[in-house]
Amino acid sequence: xxxxxxxxxxxxxxxxxxxxxxxxxYNAHFKTSYTKESIKxxxxxxxxxxxxxxxIRGVIFKPGFFRAIPVMLGAPEVVEALNDKYDVFVASAAMxxxxxxxxxxxxxxxxxxxxxxxxxxxxxxxxxxxxDILIDDxxxxxxxxxxxxxxxxxxxxxHVEGYERVNNWAEVGxxxx
Amino acid sequence: xxxxxxxxxxxxxxxxxxxxxxxxxYNAHFKTSYTKESIKxxxxxxxxxxxxxxxIRGVIFKPGFFRAIPVMLGAPEVVEALNDKYDVFVASAAMxxxxxxxxxxxxxxxxxxxxxxxxxxxxxxxxxxxxDILIDDxxxxxxxxxxxxxxxxxxxxxHVEGYERVNNWAEVGxxxx
Numbered sequence: 001x002x003x004x005x006x007x008x009x010x011x012x013x014x015x016x017x018x019x020x021x022x023x024x025x026y027n028a029h030f031k032t033s034y035t036k037e038s039i040k041x042x043x044x045x046x047x048x049x050x051x052x053x054x055x056i057r058g059v060i061f062k063p064g065f066f067r068a069i070p071v072m073l074g075a076p077e078v079v080e081a082l083n084d085k086y087d088v089f090v091a092s093a094a095m096x097x098x099x100x101x102x103x104x105x106x107x108x109x110x111x112x113x114x115x116x117x118x119x120x121x122x123x124x125x126x127x128x129x130x131x132d133i134l135i136d137d138x139x140x141x142x143x144x145x146x147x148x149x150x151x152x153x154x155x156x157x158x159h160v161e162g163y164e165r166v167n168n169w170a171e172v173g174x175x176x177x
Numbered sequence: 178x179x180x181x182x183x184x185x186x187x188x189x190x191x192x193x194x195x196x197x198x199x200x201x202x203y204n205a206h207f208k209t210s211y212t213k214e215s216i217k218x219x220x221x222x223x224x225x226x227x228x229x230x231x232x233i234r235g236v237i238f239k240p241g242f243f244r245a246i247p248v249m250l251g252a253p254e255v256v257e258a259l260n261d262k263y264d265v266f267v268a269s270a271a272m273x274x275x276x277x278x279x280x281x282x283x284x285x286x287x288x289x290x291x292x293x294x295x296x297x298x299x300x301x302x303x304x305x306x307x308x309d310i311l312i313d314d315x316x317x318x319x320x321x322x323x324x325x326x327x328x329x330x331x332x333x334x335x336h337v338e339g340y341e342r343v344n345n346w347a348e349v350g351x352x353x354x
Contacts, residue, residue, distance in 0.1 A: 006305065008305075089302075089305055091305075095282065095294040095295065095297045095298075095299075096294055096295075098278070098279045098282040098283070098294075099279065101275070101278035101279055101282065101299065102275045102276065102278055102279060105272065105275040105278065106275070116301070117272040117273055117275075117301045118272065118273075118301035118302040119301060119302065120272045120300070120301055121272075121298065121299070121300045121301075121305060122272075122278065122298070122299040122300070123297070123298045123299070123300075124293070124294045124295035124296060124297055124298075125266075125295040125296065127307075128183065128185075128266055128268075128298060128306055128307055128308055129305055129306075129307060130304075130305055130306060130307030130323070131305055146307070
């Protein structure tokens, strides 16, 4: 039997609905009512949110934020199926927020208990990943990956081109299962 | 200018003198007085320590153990020099002990403040590392690495053959600087 292909999955805004948790904090602070869909359709991301972000950075990255992020719709079921077909690794650029490291480990154990600790990677720069497929929402990560790079649609990457784009986990399933 | 080579450094028993910290706990518990040198010269590692290890596993991996490990002699100076010549990443198989993740991050910041968080990797299985050189004390990590694999001498790897062996950080410096 041939070896399984190595598939890397990003956490924030791929497995975890980080934008949802972010917008909850953002909307409460700035008395706005943005949704992921409204942001994708307009220019408020570049025009306003990116500029205001620093003001609430301390609120967002306080203890407990990462542990409480909701799981992305459909992710547990599709990842469990992918885990049979591929050698699945979760790769999160988490080192910027050391407090998040254990929270992210515990979060994975809650929603993806079938992911062994051997298959978890907390790093800072994804250029060191050796494998076949990467699903990520950031151009900076996809652009340094040697294998097949798949862009997971998010509020901040609407203008990224040149990559296969998946809009949700159902589409990931169709593409890779 | 050509790109710098990517150099991965293991933490436990390479950058950090984990065996020293381990033996302190072991000797106190079992009323022994083993040193790293005495273990390397005899067969007590296989005959006794590996068998007794489970009894003190809970003591070893309690909060604070990793944060208090002494730095390996000469490591900070040589790693700082390597960091100019190579693209140095610290790669620790730390995911087995989630409590250690932040401790290891904080430990690195204390002894190796010039290592950026982007260059820290906490993983479980080093087969996913893409780079040029790996310095590690475990055969299981060296054997799955595609590049140049260098064995750092330790009490548990005296019988490993087939790899370049370095006995200390002065020898690492001679080999790679």
